[in-house]
Amino acid sequence: MPNSSANQVSVIALTQIGAALARKIQGQLPISQLVLPEKYAVDGEQSFGRCQFKATCQMLFKTSDVVICIMATGIVVRTIAPIIKDKTVDPAVLVIDERANHVISLLSGHVGGANAWTNRIAKLVKADPVITTATDTEHVQALDTLAQRFDGWYPDFKYATKLINGRLAAGDRVNIYIDSDFRGIVTDLTGFTEINEVADDRFDVPLVIISDKTGYPKRQNSIQVIPRVNVLGVGCRKGIPYDAMQAAFVAFCQQHGLTWRSFYQVGSITKKQHENAIHYLAATLNIPVKFYSADNLQTVADHYSQSAFVKKTVGVGNVANTAAELASGSRTFTDRFATDEVTLAASRKKLKVDDS
The missing domain is CATH 3.40.50.11220 (Rossmann fold)
Structure with missing residues (x-):
């Protein structure tokens, strides 16, 4: 065997x-x-x-x-x-x-x-x-297949999938709004009616929103597919308390309007691999954490502003941005966020564009 x-x-x-x-x-x-x-x-x-x-x-x-x-x-x-x-x-x-x-x-x-x-x-x-499967025999896109293309998560998976796919297979209208950061990833939206603004939506028609942002109106027949494509780069002082780390993350997400479910990895420097607060945050988000050496982070450090003090302390002048970039392969799309004890930054991995 x-x-x-x-x-x-x-x-x-x-x-x-x-x-x-x-x-x-x-x-x-x-x-x-x-x-x-x-x-x-x-x-x-x-x-x-x-x-x-x-x-x-x-x-x-x-x-x-x-x-x-x-x-x-x-x-x-x-x-x-x-x-x-x-x-x-x-x-x-x-x-x-x-x-x-x-x-x-x-x-x-x-x-x-x-x-x-x-x-x-x-x-x-x-x-x-x-x-x-009904959506395939009717030659329309399916919600669960669409979500996969964005590495997406959405709530009430079985109920939402059955609701949306059933309407699509029956030829009933389903609206879709795609955040500008994710447009062009999927070109086949057969069966969906694409709208340019959520404000344009009809409340009597189910709406699928594809975005990693917060702030969309909540209603019974709307489903937000959240692409899990963001990496959180983290730098911090030694021995930082759990609540300080969590508070910094919440403030960071609020500042940039990001939903916490959009993060799929935490990155930091090897020197901080024993900081319990970093592991606590990753565990709370249910995502892995990866640590990089100062030499590795230094390879992309020139892309960001750096601190001479931080470089003297840990070997690289910017931890949050560089760790996020190494983890995702893309430069950060947020500025460096800083409190007295924590620095944070986010990068976004590139999704493969449909070649169909």
């Missing part, structure tokens, strides 16, 4: 003809593993023995992002049924017949990416993609 380490894509087959197709697919996917029955595996290929298929397939389901099954749909359904949890955590599952006539998006079509993978694999093996 294969090892239990996580893999991006796993390809599993049952028959000799299926094994040949599995090799063809796996060979064109850079980050993937091939798993075959022992009697068809060659040259050290990962394999499973007699009566081990169920356990192997279920293990791949638990450890992979995508599972491509070359076999009958019924076999796959019966095998994974006991361990299916929720579309927010289950992997994408595809089923392909051994003659590569059809590629079926079986599970986690949007959130897990099965629909996109189905189209990709179908092109690879020249098969017909079989996708049954």
